[in-house]
Amino acid sequence: MSTRLRVHSPAVVYFDAVRRAGSIREAARRLFVASSAVNRQILKLEDEVGTPLFERLPGGLRLTTAGEIFARHALVVLQDAERARSELDALKGLRTGHVEIATVEGVTSDFMPTIIERAREHFPKVTLGVVTLGSRDIPEAVTSGAADLGMAFALQRSTGLRQIMVGRFRLGALVPAEHPLAQRREVSFATCAEYPLILAKTDLSVYHLLKPAIERAGVGDKGVVQSNSVELGKELARRGVGVTFQTRIGLEAELSAGTLRHIPLNDNGPVFSDLGIYTRTGRSLPVAADAVARLLADELAERELREARDIGEPLTD
Missing domain, CATH: 3.40.190.290 (D-Maltodextrin-Binding Protein; domain 2)
Structure with missing residues (x-):
């Protein structure tokens, strides 16, 4: 059984869920708790911080400037807790965890199915989530914590992203x-x-x-x-x-x-x-995400070599 690690306040979990959902009711539905419980945690957190973290708008909730600052802290806390949990599981021989990948459409027809097959073979207790986005949207998915790993073509250098591997x-x-x-x-x-x-x-x-x-x-x-x-x-x-x-x-x-x-x-x-593989700058990947990243990097290197063999020495037009 996976280790249930609780080294942070439930308020941090509830805050992050509200940030992602944009409303207390939707966050409560995703967390399988009552809306009143989520609202109490958010109010308690705002009281402790000493300032509102969300603007209450007719269309939902939006982060204040203080909320954006706290969101970066919450992301680090939650991702580090997941990394610690997976490392503790790994010590027990349990390669468990969930890995979210944001990727461009082009890799979904063959590249990603190959990776998923290998991940299922080597890490059967690891679950995967895959979402397809345009290359320009993938940095936000990775830096916001919506995805553990991103795969995109021709990304510009960004201080928020760490490049794990790139193939030409x-x-x-x-x-x-x-x-x-x-x-x-x-x-x-x-x-x-x-x-x-x-x-x-x-x-x-x-x-x-x-x-x-x-x-x-x-x-x-x-x-x-x-x-x-x-x-x-x-x-x-x-x-x-x-x-x-x-x-x-x-x-x-x-x-x-x-x-x-x-x-x-x-x-x-x-x-x-x-074509690069990316994660958030400064993040230590959980064991499961790191294992999947290695599969992605190995496959990317192999395909780069395969293309060089197939194309051979180029001729001019």
Whole structure:
């Protein structure tokens, strides 16, 4: 049985639940306690702190400036308690715990299922939660404590995030096997722009990676489709609607079956997208989260090596 560690006031747990839920009633429902119990703990906490932690608004509760300061303290306390609990469990040989992962859509078709299978094999008592977000939303999920680990493409450096591992992958044009570009070893964006394009919206990292090439080619927003879904872009490319741009991550089944071709871009040099694994700066991961992070890092390194072998030495367009 997992150790039930209670080294902090219930008020901290209730405060964090209200912060996440935005209301006392919803927090109480998630905690399986009475709303009055949650309200009493919040009022007690505000009395001890000496200032309101929430603004009471018609649409719900919102953190005050003092509440935001206390929220950072609560996050550290709760995450450190979870780490200690998991380490105590590990001493007993119990690899238990729950790990929340916020990840981009592209890794959910093959990469993440592989990780989940391995985690279930090696750590059957560890449960996993996976949510898909755009790369730009993942830092907030990790720094706020909503996720233990984040996986995202092309993240900017942030003081709030610690990079556990990063892999570099070639960005390429995605076309069906019968497309005129399909037999090329490399291709420029300008050459791709001679055909209908499926372009990414601004919340995807690929938009920002390709923005200079798009501007040089004078394409602007002239793509026949603009989408924030890599799965939709992949399917449209398979149907021959247009050329889209992705890494090989998430294309494993299609490339193996030969239904799609991934042609690395060479636009004044190779275009790379970094796929990184992140956690919150200063956080010591619980045993379960650290074990899953190691699985993610090992798989990321393996796929980076596999791509280098598959692509080989690049040729110019």
